[in-house]
Amino acid sequence: MTEFPIVVGLETEYGIVRTDVPDSDPVLESMEIVRAYRSADFMGWNYHEEDPALDARGFRVEGLAQDEEERAFTQSDYRRFFSFKDMKSDRILSNGGRFYNDHTHPEFSTPECLGIFELLRYDRAGIEVLKTARAERERELGVPGALSLYRNNTDYHGHSYGCHENYLLPRRLGFDSVVSHTVPFLVARILLTGAGKYGFESSERQGEVAYQISQRADFMETIVGVDTMHKRPIVNSRDEPHADRRLFRRLHLIVGDANMSEWQTAMKTGMTSMVLKLLIRSEWTPDFELENPVSAMQAISAGLFDQKNIRMRRGKDVTALDILERYWEACERTLSDRDFEEDWVIAEWRQAMDHFRRNPSLLSDRVDWIAKKAFLERFREEENLDDGDPWLQSLDLEYHNIDPEKGLFWALEETGEMRRLTDPDQVRSAFVHPPSLGRARVRHAIVRRFGGDVEEAGWERIRFRTGVALDLPLFRDASAEVLSELGCRISTLSDPGELAEILAPFTDSAEEAKIQGG
Amino acid sequence: MHKEQTWKATWSPDRQPIPGSPKKDVQKDGPVPKRPDSGKGPDRLMDRMRKVDPNQSERYRQRTGE
Numbered sequence: 001m002t003e004f005p006i007v008v009g010l011e012t013e014y015g016i017v018r019t020d021v022p023d024s025d026p027v028l029e030s031m032e033i034v035r036a037y038r039s040a041d042f043m044g045w046n047y048h049e050e051d052p053a054l055d056a057r058g059f060r061v062e063g064l065a066q067d068e069e070e071r072a073f074t075q076s077d078y079r080r081f082f083s084f085k086d087m088k089s090d091r092i093l094s095n096g097g098r099f100y101n102d103h104t105h106p107e108f109s110t111p112e113c114l115g116i117f118e119l120l121r122y123d124r125a126g127i128e129v130l131k132t133a134r135a136e137r138e139r140e141l142g143v144p145g146a147l148s149l150y151r152n153n154t155d156y157h158g159h160s161y162g163c164h165e166n167y168l169l170p171r172r173l174g175f176d177s178v179v180s181h182t183v184p185f186l187v188a189r190i191l192l193t194g195a196g197k198y199g200f201e202s203s204e205r206q207g208e209v210a211y212q213i214s215q216r217a218d219f220m221e222t223i224v225g226v227d228t229m230h231k232r233p234i235v236n237s238r239d240e241p242h243a244d245r246r247l248f249r250r251l252h253l254i255v256g257d258a259n260m261s262e263w264q265t266a267m268k269t270g271m272t273s274m275v276l277k278l279l280i281r282s283e284w285t286p287d288f289e290l291e292n293p294v295s296a297m298q299a300i301s302a303g304l305f306d307q308k309n310i311r312m313r314r315g316k317d318v319t320a321l322d323i324l325e326r327y328w329e330a331c332e333r334t335l336s337d338r339d340f341e342e343d344w345v346i347a348e349w350r351q352a353m354d355h356f357r358r359n360p361s362l363l364s365d366r367v368d369w370i371a372k373k374a375f376l377e378r379f380r381e382e383e384n385l386d387d388g389d390p391w392l393q394s395l396d397l398e399y400h401n402i403d404p405e406k407g408l409f410w411a412l413e414e415t416g417e418m419r420r421l422t423d424p425d426q427v428r429s430a431f432v433h434p435p436s437l438g439r440a441r442v443r444h445a446i447v448r449r450f451g452g453d454v455e456e457a458g459w460e461r462i463r464f465r466t467g468v469a470l471d472l473p474l475f476r477d478a479s480a481e482v483l484s485e486l487g488c489r490i491s492t493l494s495d496p497g498e499l500a501e502i503l504a505p506f507t508d509s510a511e512e513a514k515i516q517g518g
Numbered sequence: 519m520h521k522e523q524t525w526k527a528t529w530s531p532d533r534q535p536i537p538g539s540p541k542k543d544v545q546k547d548g549p550v551p552k553r554p555d556s557g558k559g560p561d562r563l564m565d566r567m568r569k570v571d572p573n574q575s576e577r578y579r580q581r582t583g584e
Contacts, residue, residue, distance in 0.1 A: 013583045026580055066582075073581070104581040156575050161583025228584040254584060379567050391572035398570045408570075411563045 004280050005476045006273050007112045007168035007438065010123050010265070012258050013105035013161040014130055014402070015150035020143050027077060030101045033147065034089040036137035037099060037129065041447045045090035045100065046458035049242070055226045056175040056239040056249060065230035070103075092447060092457055094432055096440025097122060099129055103229070105161045106130060106149070111440035112168075112459070114476065116270040116341055117421070118435055120262055124422045125430035127151065127402055134402075151258050152400035153215035156199050156393055158206070160219040162228070163258035164236075165269060167251040167276055168243060168474070178251060179224055179235050181279045184290050185272070186234055186255055187297045187310075188323035190214045192352050193268040194301065195257035196369030198376065198396040202298055209388040210302075211376065213369045215257045217301035223293050228254050234293055242459040243474055244508045251276065255297075260400060260409040262421040263348070263366035270345035274331045284330040288315030288323075304373070305360045321356055328353065366419050371412060372399055436480040439472050442503075445487040446470075450496045464496050473508040 016033060018024040053061045064070075077087060090100040096111025108126030113119040134147050154160050169178065194213035200206060202218040212218075225233035234255050241248045253272070259265045278284045290296050291311040300307065300320045309317040328349050335342060355362040364371045376392050385391060401407035404414075412418035434440040439459075447457055456463045463469045475483060489502055 015578070015580050017578060024579075069582075103583045105583045155578050155580040157579060159580045159582045161580060164584065229582050375563060375567070379564065382564070389572075390576055391570070393575040394570050394572055395567055397575045397578060398567075406566070408563060408566060411566050415562065417563075 004170055004277075005114055006276060006280075007114060007166075007474060007476065008116065008119055008269055008273060009110050009112050009166040010119060010126075010269070011102075011107055011109040011162070011164040011166070012123070012126060012151065013102055013107045013163070015152060015155065015161065015400075016106060017148050017150075018146055019148055020141075020146040027073075027104045028080075029147065030104045030106050031082065031087055031089055032140075033106050033130075033133045033137045033149075034091065034099060034101045035086075036140055037091060037133040038136070039094070039132075040091035040099070041094050041444060042092040042451055042454060042457055043090060044085070044454075044456055045088065045092070045098070046456035046461055046463055048456070048463075049458045049461045050240055052228070052238055052240070053226065054239040056237040057224070058175075061226055065227045069229075073104075092443075093129065094434070094444060094448075095122065095125060095430055096434035096444050097126060097129070099133070103161070106133065111434055112438050112474070113435055114437050116266050116273065116345070118437075119269055120266050121422050121426050121430040122435070123265055124262065124427045128427065128431050130402055148406075149402045150397060150400040151260060151402055152195065152397065153258050154197060154199075154201065154218075156197075156201070156397070158201050160201075160216065160232075162216075162254050163256055165251075165253040165256055165272065167253075167273060168241070169249050169251055169276060170280060171241075171245065171247050171249050173249065173279060175237065175249070177285075178249075178276075178279065180289070181285055182251075182272075182275060183223060183234055183293050184286055184288060184323050185275050185327050186253070187290060187293050187300065188320040188327075189268070189271060190217065190257070190297065190300055191307070191320045191324065191356065192271075192349075192363075192367060193256060193259065193264050194367075194369040195259050195264075195400075196372040196396065198393040200302075204298075205302075209393070211304065211373055212301045213304060214297070214301040216255060217297045220255060220294050220297055234297070244471075247508055248474075257368075258400075259368055260407075261366055261368045261371075261418060263419050264368060266421060267345065267348060267352070270341065271327075271331075271349055274335060274342060274345060275327055277335055278327075278330055281334065283334045286326065288318075288326070289313045321353060324349075324353060365417060368399070368409075371418060372396065375408070375412075437475070437478070437483065439475050441483050442475055442486060442490070443472060445490040446472075446496075446499065449490050449493065453496050466496070468497065470496070470499055470503075473503070473506045475506055478506060 016026055016029050018029055055061055088100050093099055098109040100107055108129050110122040130149050134149055138144055138146050190213050195215045197215045198211050200208040219232050220234055221231050222233045224235050224237050225231055226237045236252045236254050238252050241250045256268055291313040296310045307319045309319055311317055332346055360370055364374050399408040404410040413420055434444045453464050455465045461469055461471050
């Protein structure tokens with residue numbers, strides 16, 4: 001059987017604040033920082049291909065939980081003379097990524113990637129995009145240091161913003177099976193993927209000032225749902241494949257933390273991709289089920305180094321680490337024909353679990369929440385602070401500041417106390433160029449060649465001013481050489497109408513037939 | 519030196535007011551592993567931490583994202 005390559009992407013919303021004025025306006029600042037960034041292939045986005053109310057369970061909801069609040073915000077923002085296009089300020093970047101204002105947060109979305117190390121380079125390049133945009137905006141303001149940007153998920157006052165993961169899956173997988181297969185893993189993985197947070201914001205524990213593993217756990221309220229801003233689900237059921245919906249579905253996860261640690265970003269997406277591969281191959285399914293995944297996630301997050309058994313509806317009660325062990329064993333045993341990246345994930349996953357059992361502090365060079373816990377405790381002792389001192393929460397926030405001169409994470413990475421996996425030269429390249437494989441490279445070539453003829457563009461569809469729309473296949477099978485040649489041909493075309501013919505050999509249906517053995 | 523701070527109740531549009539109720543829950547664990555070049559690191563980190571405004575998280579406000 002030919003392998004199904006999982007396309008993966010990350011979308012990260014950043015917190016933003018003006019430090020030179022008494023009342024920072026995140027609505028204005030999020031818009032202006034994106035607008036200050038002018039290095040784009042194209043400005044605009046094809047919102048016509050998006051329908052956030054379409055549910056993967058086979059229906060369309062009447063409305064989303066956030067609609068009323070969104071309408072109120074939109075009305076008030078219109079009164080400030082911002083059009084929808086102004087507010088969004090979409091940029092399609094030369095590296096195939098997207099930079100825009102998403103619900104008053106500057107967001108960088110990586111291009112579609114075919115491997116986790118490639119994804120890591122583009123995610124890191126996204127931080128460079130934010131840093132560049134900040135510098136340009138501060139230049140406009142004439143105030144160096146006027147803006148602070150945070151790669152985290154909370155303002156500690158009940159407002160959360162996301163770091164979303166996207167995994168392209170075969171449509172033939174039933175959505176219910178995706179949910180039952182992944183939920184125990186997604187709940188347990190925070191042990192290795194949590195970013196750490198000083199404070200609680202769930203309705204049950206709001207106001208408690210103590211440390212926990214996850215930034216996002218407090219905001220998860222249900223197992224499955226189409227909403228993303230209220231009633232947040234562990235598995236989001238939004239049915240937007242951004243590809244041929246007859247062949248593909250996109251698993252859109254909003255449950256994860258935004259990590260500073262590259263190791264965690266790589267492991268979060270690497271472990272999840274392998275768990276999904278188990279499902280694609282239909283060779284293993286978990287024989288256990290959590291009794292209450294939402295409360296289990298919050299209990300794991302609060303448990304820190306003292307993890308208790310999780311109540312199971314099916315199977316024996318076990319700890320989060322035991323759950324991760326079971327998924328690891330299935331991946332190690334079943335996915336025997338692993339590539340280099342999967343071998344790396346399996347080895348790191350094994351070692352991380354062993355370290356956690358032996359002494360979790362051994363993970364302080366790669367796990368945000370453990371590194372943060374250690375230096376917060378040290379600071380508290382040295383400064384003789386109470387556990388509830390707000391300085392500790394301010395330090396938590398500063399860990400996520402993307403300014404290399406201020407952010408606490410960067411001090412750890414600079415001294416080698418936190419691992420760095422990316423090569424700076426490769427990140428510089430990812431800042432400018434699209435991945436060598438996959439759809440982003442072709443989209444970039446088309447938008448570069450015919451930018452003036454493009455009305456709107458999105459991940460999949462490019463709509464030209466002539467009214468003609470072009471749906472791009474995923475190009476998962478095409479080699480870098482083939483895509484290079486294709487890019488050269490596109491650059492010599494004189495009319496966008498010629499694109500359909502040269503793209504015809506790359507249809508997804510032909511590729512899928514091969515994968516299915518047809 | 520940092521002075522005592524108290525947290526105020528604050529309103530958030532999608533959550534309930536958050537009162538201040540410090541709770542002693544920080545645990546004692548083993549030492550962080552020493553890295554080969556960690557001699558300068560902790561001091562650099564501590565210096566940086568002391569420069570952080572103790573009240574910045576109280577003032578930090580965002581709108582709800584996704």
